[in-house]
Amino acid sequence: MRILLSAIYPYAFLLLYLIIPFDNYIRALPNILVAILVLAFPFVVKKEDFKKLKSLPLILFVGLLAYLCIDSFISGRLPEDFNIIKKVMIAAGLAILYIPVADVKKINRAIIFTSLAAIVFSVYNFVLITDATGNFALGDSPQVVESLLIDRLYLGLLSTFSILISFQEIKKKYHPNNNYYLVNIFVNLLFIVLINSKIAIICLLVLLALKQFYGQRKIWKIAIVLTTAAAIIGLFLLLKSEKGFQHNPREKHKNAPAFIENSLTYELRSIVWQCAQNIIEQKGFILTGLGFDKTKDELVTCYSNQLSDPTKRNRFVAERYNTHNQFLDFYLGAGFIALLIFLTFIFASFFINRKQFLPTALLAILIMYSMVENVFHRQIGAYYVGFILIVLITSGKSSENNTIKKV
Numbered sequence: 001m002r003i004l005l006s007a008i009y010p011y012a013f014l015l016l017y018l019i020i021p022f023d024n025y026i027r028a029l030p031n032i033l034v035a036i037l038v039l040a041f042p043f044v045v046k047k048e049d050f051k052k053l054k055s056l057p058l059i060l061f062v063g064l065l066a067y068l069c070i071d072s073f074i075s076g077r078l079p080e081d082f083n084i085i086k087k088v089m090i091a092a093g094l095a096i097l098y099i100p101v102a103d104v105k106k107i108n109r110a111i112i113f114t115s116l117a118a119i120v121f122s123v124y125n126f127v128l129i130t131d132a133t134g135n136f137a138l139g140d141s142p143q144v145v146e147s148l149l150i151d152r153l154y155l156g157l158l159s160t161f162s163i164l165i166s167f168q169e170i171k172k173k174y175h176p177n178n179n180y181y182l183v184n185i186f187v188n189l190l191f192i193v194l195i196n197s198k199i200a201i202i203c204l205l206v207l208l209a210l211k212q213f214y215g216q217r218k219i220w221k222i223a224i225v226l227t228t229a230a231a232i233i234g235l236f237l238l239l240k241s242e243k244g245f246q247h248n249p250r251e252k253h254k255n256a257p258a259f260i261e262n263s264l265t266y267e268l269r270s271i272v273w274q275c276a277q278n279i280i281e282q283k284g285f286i287l288t289g290l291g292f293d294k295t296k297d298e299l300v301t302c303y304s305n306q307l308s309d310p311t312k313r314n315r316f317v318a319e320r321y322n323t324h325n326q327f328l329d330f331y332l333g334a335g336f337i338a339l340l341i342f343l344t345f346i347f348a349s350f351f352i353n354r355k356q357f358l359p360t361a362l363l364a365i366l367i368m369y370s371m372v373e374n375v376f377h378r379q380i381g382a383y384y385v386g387f388i389l390i391v392l393i394t395s396g397k398s399s400e401n402n403t404i405k406k407v
Contacts, residue, residue, distance in 0.1 A: 094386030156200030289335035
């Protein structure tokens with residue numbers, strides 16, 4: 001029985017990460033697979049596997065989970081906050097459940113395959129919608145928004161993961177698989193540009209600059225760093241100057257068609273962040289947090305008071321938009337202590353893995369996405385944070401070309 005479970009266990013993990021983007025279509029299957037992994041775990045785990053748990057990043061992340069549970073329980077808001085705490089639990093749980101699996105490359109392959117599957121699915125939908133409407137448009141067009149398998153932000157995240165993994169798998173010397181990885185990088189990069197996922201583009205530019213600090217240092221690498229830095233700054237200035245991006249929530253904006261309303265995120269985030277700032281100013285220093293559900297209530301009150309446009313106000317109140325920033329969410333929802341633990345987890349992980357490009361790059365991606373999204377408010381976000389944790393605890397010794405060169 002144990003031999004059979006040991007053979008099936010890694011493929012259950014692989015299947016889980018294959019189907020994550022299709023959660024809306026096969027909602028029960030990911031939960032079934034997680035249940036199978038939990039039940040099989042005691043039978044397949046070995047004593048030496050638990051040595052993998054002696055990882056400071058994992059210990060700090062579990063410490064964050066423990067604090068969130070204790071803080072919510074003592075404050076009497078555990079039932080209200082459990083939906084968010086559960087997502088943090090999923091991320092930590094996936095890392096722990098992965099320790100019997102010997103090869104992290106199984107998940108890497110699953111990430112590549114599922115990214116391609118999501119692209120094919122989205123392109124197929126785009127063709128159908130374009131044929132039905134008779135219009136062709138890319139970027140922020142209604143066709144693109146409606147055809148995507150999952151939210152553009154997470155689809156961009158998945159493609160970024162796929163590009164990063166493929167880049168890491170390319171061998172310096174000729175290898176037949178290099179062609180497949182290069183094609184995958186090209187397909188995902190083209191898809192990111194076509195769907196206009198700006199956060200994914202920024203991530204790729206940052207990773208390009210970051211990579212130049214690994215391996216031998218050459219003069220042309222400095223030019224790449226400076227060029228990518230200029231491109232990132234230029235992109236930020238472009239986003240800031242786009243029509244509709246406003247910092248004052250009281251200012252009136254031209255309403256977009258309801259069909260694509262949710263894709264216009266710059267105005268949304270500016271309003272949400274302004275309200276979060278107002279709450280922080282009103283509450284003062286927050287040590288243990290207001291509660292994640294109470295934070296949304298406070299934001300809704302701010303939307304009701306600050307937005308003068310009744311249509312926009314009603315939409316913000318009805319949608320109960322969250323902070324769209326994981327750092328703000330931890331500070332408001334669970335207080336300074338939770339934010340401090342989360343930041344300590346990130347900085348400690350960076351320090352431990354600073355000589356290895358892949359885990360460092362994944363941490364950079366986590367930071368950038370956490371600045372514009374509450375990654376623990378969506379189950380798909382929890383799964384991908386779990387993937388980052390898995391890489392952090394399974395990263396082996398860095399190779400010559402993947403190590404930052406000492407001066």
